[in-house]
Amino acid sequence: MKLFISEGNPHCLKVLSALGVTGVQCDVQCVNHEERVVPFLSRPAVPALLLPNGLYLFSSNAICRYLFEVNGQESSELCNQWLEWEATDLQPALLQALHMAVLQGKGSEVSKVLQSPLNFLDQSLGKGNTPYLTGEAVSVADIVLWAALYPVLSESSLALGEGKSMKAWFDRIAAMHSCQSAAQKVLQGKGLQGMKSYMQRQPAPHSNQCRETQPCNSN
Amino acid sequence: MTNMALRELASLEKYLGLKKPNKYSTQGDKKVPVLQNNNGPPLVGLVTIACHLVKEAQRPELLGDSAESRAVVQQWLEYSVTKLNSCTKEDSKTVLKDLNVYLQDKVYLAGNQITLADILMYYGIHPLILDLTIQEKEQYVNVTRWFDHIQHYPSIRHHLPVIVVLRNRIYTSRHH
Secondary structure, three states, X not given: OEEEEOOOOHHHHHHHHHHHHHOOOOEEEEOOOOOOOOOOOOOOOOOEXXXXXXXXXXXXXXXXXXXXXXXXXXXXXXXXXXXXXXXXXXXXXHHHHHHHHHHOXXXXXXXXXXXXXXXXXXXXXXXXXXXXXXEOOOOHHHHHHHHHHHHHHOOHHHOOOOOHXXXXXXXXXXXXXXXXXXXXXXXXXXXXXXXXXXXXXXOOOOOOOOHHHOOOOOO | OOOHHHHHHHHHHHHHOOOOOOOEEEEOOOOEEEEOOOOOOOEEOHHHHHHHHHHHOOOHHHHOOOHHHHHHHHHHHHHHHHOXXXXXXXXXXXXXXXXXXXXXXOOOOOOOOOOHHXXXXXXXXXXXXXXOOHHHHHHOHHHHHHHHHHHOOOOOOOOOXXXXXXXXXXXXXXXX
């Protein structure tokens, strides 16, 4: 089994944290952003995990879920729900926010873009009244969401993370040694600037999602 | 217009043979499906609810029969709810091109049997296939072969029209 990562890529922070937290044994190879690791994808996709059966996983969330399952922690329905929310709701907002903060120097406008998902996370944590997203123990959902949010929440100049419950949750996970060393390895202590060359290679985000407005010829 | 995700869930329920109809609503601007769950808090999200229905129907093999295939299934489920939503022509070309290479040596998206990944990808990619010209269908021949296989699978199609994807030429070439 082999994990391919690249520096400054926030998705790699997810998989390296999950690898550290689960303690699964795996080779890790650092490649550049342009490397086409997964043979069937036309755009470079890192992180990628080469599975023992020869198949590639190219979704960071699927990789994290797999590492947890190999370690005997299958994800619950609540976990599934958080992972889906992360991919469909949080990621488009984060991509836009990082684009603004890292490439356009519009850090002051980031809070507008992220306000709604961050409020949702804070309220859910407040209502749940448990230390972690899905209960008393850390789960794959915590690691994935923490790592996704780390670049923006650890950047004090963006002035995010006022929600009390979210702040406590974020700090709880940030205190885990595996997560700290993953963050150091991916961002090299350079914060948002550490992501610049990665962000320059990402397509500009388009904010409108229009699954519902697609023409539908049936009925 | 009826919510697409809710129609997909209704079709999935029929495929799974679930007798007791579930109650759904939607939330937010994107009309994300919500399942009212009698035994606990509501479940939110197409993939999350679809996985729940599969468990309810006691068909765990539809989520993959090993840790590896379960990860591959989840990966394509995520892909279908994130990548197929984009409406640019360029994005859909990339999706079709990548899937075409991936499916070159495969019958199903994950492993050697049908999984939930095939079903939701089929529902999600239907509008893209509908828009293809005959030439494009030939260009993405592995995708259309997979698509045709899934649409003729017993009781998956339900709310969607059959799309003729293969020209006779492809069949006759087999008999040389």
